[in-house]
Amino acid sequence: MMPLDFIINLLSSPQLYLLIFIVITLKLSIIFVPQNEAWLVERFGKYRSTKEAGLNFLIPFIDSIGAKRSLKETAVDVPSQSAITKDNISLVVDGVLYFRVLDPYKATYGVDDYRFAVTQLAQTTMRSELGKMELDKTFEERDLLNANIVAAINTASDPWGVQVLRYEIKDIVPPSSVMEAMEAQMKAEREKRAQILESEGDRQSAINIAEGKKQAQVLAAEADKQEQILRAEGEASAILAVADAQAQALRTIGEAADTEQGQKAIQLELATKAIEAKKAIAKESSVVLLPEDSTSASSMVAQGLSIINLINKAQKNNS
Numbered sequence: 001m002m003p004l005d006f007i008i009n010l011l012s013s014p015q016l017y018l019l020i021f022i023v024i025t026l027k028l029s030i031i032f033v034p035q036n037e038a039w040l041v042e043r044f045g046k047y048r049s050t051k052e053a054g055l056n057f058l059i060p061f062i063d064s065i066g067a068k069r070s071l072k073e074t075a076v077d078v079p080s081q082s083a084i085t086k087d088n089i090s091l092v093v094d095g096v097l098y099f100r101v102l103d104p105y106k107a108t109y110g111v112d113d114y115r116f117a118v119t120q121l122a123q124t125t126m127r128s129e130l131g132k133m134e135l136d137k138t139f140e141e142r143d144l145l146n147a148n149i150v151a152a153i154n155t156a157s158d159p160w161g162v163q164v165l166r167y168e169i170k171d172i173v174p175p176s177s178v179m180e181a182m183e184a185q186m187k188a189e190r191e192k193r194a195q196i197l198e199s200e201g202d203r204q205s206a207i208n209i210a211e212g213k214k215q216a217q218v219l220a221a222e223a224d225k226q227e228q229i230l231r232a233e234g235e236a237s238a239i240l241a242v243a244d245a246q247a248q249a250l251r252t253i254g255e256a257a258d259t260e261q262g263q264k265a266i267q268l269e270l271a272t273k274a275i276e277a278k279k280a281i282a283k284e285s286s287v288v289l290l291p292e293d294s295t296s297a298s299s300m301v302a303q304g305l306s307i308i309n310l311i312n313k314a315q316k317n318n319s
Contacts, residue, residue, distance in 0.1 A: 028060035038104040042066035050104055069104040073165060076115060078122050083130040085138060091130065092173040097122045098166040099157075106161025114160050118153065122167060125152045135174065142169055 032055060033039050039051045041063050048063060058064075080094040099118055101107045107114045129148045130138060138145065146167050153164045 025060045029058050031056050031058060031065070036071045038069050038071060038101075039065050040067045040069070040104055040108055047105065047109065067104070067108045069101050069107055071101055071104075073098055073100045074115075076119055078119060078126070078167075081123050081127065083127040085130055085133060085135050087134045089135045089178055090175060091135075091138070092171075093126060093130065093169060094171055095122070095126065095167055095169045097153075097164065098168075099162050099164045101161060102163045103161030106159060111160045114157075114162050117160060118157055118162055118164065121153050121156055122149065122164075125149050125156075126167075126169075128152070135178070138172055142172075145169065 031039065031051065033051050033053045035053045037053060039056075041048045041051055041058060042065075043059075043063050047066065076097045076099070078095045078097050080092055083091050083093050085091060097118065101114070111117045126149055129145055129152070133141070133145065146169060149167045150164050153167070157164065
């Protein structure tokens with residue numbers, strides 16, 4: 001343990017008091033401002049300067065920290081309040097306000113409590129903007145309503161050094177009677193859309209059936225047309241084939257008839273047909289007149305041959 005005399009001498013030493021004074025002076029003269037904060041320095045109660053993030057120095061016992069302002073974005077819950085729309089419907093609305101301090105000097109010396117002031121301004125502005133809109137528009141154009149509220153608040157809060165970034169309406173609650181009417185309207189609208197969709201489906205079904213029948217008739221007509229074309233082409237081909245066969249047969253007969261043997265064959269064929277013709281005449285009539293020299297088949301053949309010879313001579317003379 002230290003001797004008692006040493007402790008007494010140390011406490012009575014002026015150097016100790018000087019050291020303590022220096023430490024306190026350094027403690028009061030050096031400040032460290034956190035990031036995204038601004039400290040306002042006052043000298044004898046009057047604004048002196050604004051210290052930003054980092055190492056800063058003060059004059060001890062003369063300068064003091066008058067206020068500390070956060071520069072971060074802040075979210076404030078706007079309490080529920082009643083508002084009346086343009087069509088005289090009472091609503092209960094609440095929201096959330098997002099803002100930040102741009103000018104720490106104005107936020108400190110321009111308004112007593114900027115948070116309270118901005119919140120109250122948001123409430124009054126929201127009531128004012130809702131009074132310009134009808135009930136249906138408040139639900140359909142919520143984004144426009146939020147944008148109008150932000151623009152109005154920023155215009156009024158500029159002297160406070162505060163910038164409103166966003167305003168979001170959390171809930172809009174109309175009276176119960178209005179809710180029931182809206183539900184009935186939505187139900188009727190859904191039933192209307194269902195009927196429209198059903199009728200559209202029936203109409204489309206009828207169109208599809210008619211279109212199917214039309215296409216079937218067109219395909220049947222095309223098939224019938226194709227069948228008639230193919231049948232006509234087949235008949236034409238058959239006629240051409242028969243004509244070609246007959247022409248070929250006539251050419252063959254003509255070539256054979258141009259010979260001596262062919263002439264004899266033709267004469268024999270003519271004589272045979274003459275006999276058959278006379279037999280047919282005899283069957284149809286009970287009386288048959290024949291030339292005197294035509295009582296035998298040989299004479300009939302001779303007559304046929306003479307007729308053929310006369311025809312051949314006449315053809316040669318003409319040629």
